[in-house]
Amino acid sequence: LENSVNATDSNKNVVLLLADDAAFEMGAYMNKICQTPHLDALAKRGLIFNNAFTSVSSCSPSRAQILTGLTSHQNGMYGLHQGVHHFNVFDEVKSLPGLLHPKHVLTGLIGKKHVGPKSNFPFDYEQTEETHSINQVGRNITKIKLFVREFLELAKNSSRPFFLMVAFHDPHRCGHITPQYGEFCERWGSGEIGMGTIPDWTPIYYDWQNIPYPGYLPDTETVRRELAAQYQTISRLDQGVGLVLKEVENAGYGDNSLVIYTSDNGPPFPGGRTTLYDPGVREPMIIYSPDKNARHHDITYAMTSLLDVFPTVLDYFGASNSDESTKYLGKSLLPLLVKEPPKDDEAVIFGSQNFHEITMNYPMRMIRNNRFKLIHNLNYRAIFSIDQDLYTSPTFQEILNATIFERPLPWYKTLRQYYERPEWEMYDLKLDPLERLNIANKAGVKDIREKLQAKLREMQVATKDPWVCAPHGVLQNQGPYKEKPTCFTLGDSVKESI
């Protein structure tokens, strides 16, 4: 067959398992309370990433990043896709399903999609919130299992290799939309009265008093009760992962499928999702490779970005991305799956956060190596934006009310500090993993800061960042400046008597 000239080995497949707002609540990452036997089993036969980061801490932009290999400001998905937010990738942006098509890879997406427009993400098979309720495709693990089964039948019948993305909606909040199901929809399908049943789910309940204290949040009962609910949905997700992988195995693909597990962004708590602090951007990642030379039951400390998923998948299928005018920051992780590279203190992670909701405007840029993080708050004069979802959460409400009624709160920040941020923040993650002490202005780290600033700027230039001149300059990149984009001063720091 002529077509088969380009075809990939039909024994090569990829299963991408994506959590929604999850972090490290699993045994494999040393959490002793949250029960995740299936993820732990995957970790035991795979490689655990200790330094994986998303380049953006928001659902749609993160998913767009994974599928396009481009940062938020490169692909146009500056914020949320749905409703009034209406962000969409640029017409010319290529994504995994389109690029895998020439290789005859069957592509499928089950669960939360949250990107668009449709034409830029041409999956062969889709079961998403566009045609179902989000809970049915994202949290009903029995439905998910059956969709996976259906997809694998298609793959088998077509004898094509496949790329299957299963995008769970757990452990995303749902409290501001359907509070009757619990803050994290942990009661939905639990078998409790009026909650319906997900046949394959055996709910695991957590006593808030056993929840380990997450250092970045207030140490209160409210927070721990929230986490207990979140853990419950993590365990649902974990059982879903187990079902999906069982389907893969039953269909005979257990020995020839690369399995990736990660999460789009950090948990929906202050300092987590929508921020570039570590709880917002540091992600779990486990990759199991069927390659017999692959590292199994091992840990990597290499600095890894979710931007790396795109070139990894292309690499795995021998597919190529001919877009040479665009700077792709990611790199294939396949070599890493075989051998740990030498420790690289120069390796950096880039972060580009622009919007989440359309009304939120707190664009930020980040650069982080294995020790230091630098954050540039571009709209630092404004207060940090709070999303609708976080706002109604018991945790945020507790912080807000303690502030308004001047009650003490066991938190290392005040709400005002959380709202009001300096233009530059810098943290020494080794000495200060909670990012409590901003050292941006400390003389002792001036050289390091300047080096990171230069590198950050270099990456903004390379990725044609529209915000490259913000907040004190105006970019000119057309006409005479087309070949040499230039920042010009706004003169906003000039002393002036009014």
Add this chain to the structure above:
Amino acid sequence: LENSVNATDSNKNVVLLLADDAAFEMGAYMNKICQTPHLDALAKRGLIFNNAFTSVSSCSPSRAQILTGLTSHQNGMYGLHQGVHHFNVFDEVKSLPGLLHPKHVLTGLIGKKHVGPKSNFPFDYEQTEETHSINQVGRNITKIKLFVREFLELAKNSSRPFFLMVAFHDPHRCGHITPQYGEFCERWGSGEIGMGTIPDWTPIYYDWQNIPYPGYLPDTETVRRELAAQYQTISRLDQGVGLVLKEVENAGYGDNSLVIYTSDNGPPFPGGRTTLYDPGVREPMIIYSPDKNARHHDITYAMTSLLDVFPTVLDYFGASNSDESTKYLGKSLLPLLVKEPPKDDEAVIFGSQNFHEITMNYPMRMIRNNRFKLIHNLNYRAIFSIDQDLYTSPTFQEILNATIFERPLPWYKTLRQYYERPEWEMYDLKLDPLERLNIANKAGVKDIREKLQAKLREMQVATKDPWVCAPHGVLQNQGPYKEKPTCFTLGDSVKESI
């Protein structure tokens, strides 16, 4: 023919002439220097609007407003459409070409389009920047004339009524992209060496020393030289208007075409385009109606919005917009064309500015009656955003350099005042047409201010404004709040010791 049951009288047509960034530089509006005989002639046989305003001072959002009848925050065109800005109307938004289709109206757009996506603006005939250079379709009045001729042939051959939008690109700046043509592209096609020739254009040159002083700008030679160049392109636009109307007449449509002339937003100067000050939002508008009962050679003082164009055109063709779940703020102007309504001091104009460039974030809301204006600066903590186009202009550069080098500048503002605005601004346009004195906190106007604030909020609620709770609150409008959207406090004004 069955189809003809719904068909509109084929003797009813609309010609919408749209300028790009023009204001009142014409004889009809008492400017004695700028030569605009064709616009003046139109004004002599039509109705001149003395109180017409755009609801948004930015190209794409304004055009979207005209074609959809919806404010920027209702239609999704929050800012510029092109390039990295990538704003688009929501999928479900209806526009004039689509709504006129059931009435068998032939629809055409010649010139600058600047809106999208394509499917929401289904013109039957298009000659725009999507397939030509913007200057060719927007400033080459000979080309424009020939396209109009072609369109009118189609209309004639099809015996269908028509809606033709001719969207001139004059007098928009081009200095930051093609400075070789002059700041306003006034040299392009002028017959000067290397500039090419537009056969139908007889350039009119203006001596900067004769330019009347525009009160809102610095009184300098630089400004007047800029205006002289701008006038030159206004006169090109005017000659284009003459050519278009001549084509309409020659094709036999002179006696049955409603002709509307207006501009999308104010001139690209500080305080003009991208602001909600009067130079940014107050627009010229002339409507000629072939109705024998129509007012000819008359002036109306009725408060008019560019949002009114949409219902006016639908009304004229007897077309309807069945969208009942959406609040349309506009009203048909047809009754006004026949009779001046009683003076209405309660009539208000609503303004909603969100973005221009994607990196600019200074959302504002405005309400204005015939005397007072109230502006709500939603990101007032930030400095006002300067667009790329304005930045390189000689006028802005003069202001900037005077500020940086502490040179005196004959301007009633400082750059810092221009950048740093209070949350609320209120002006008495009668006593203070230049909006120099912010009276928002004056005790004497407290009642008026509160009334305007209440009305502004009411209009934000009615139009489901996503920014309705900004800047001190978070909107909840889903789940329990779906039927009763509610603003909750961010607690950002609470005193707190850090």
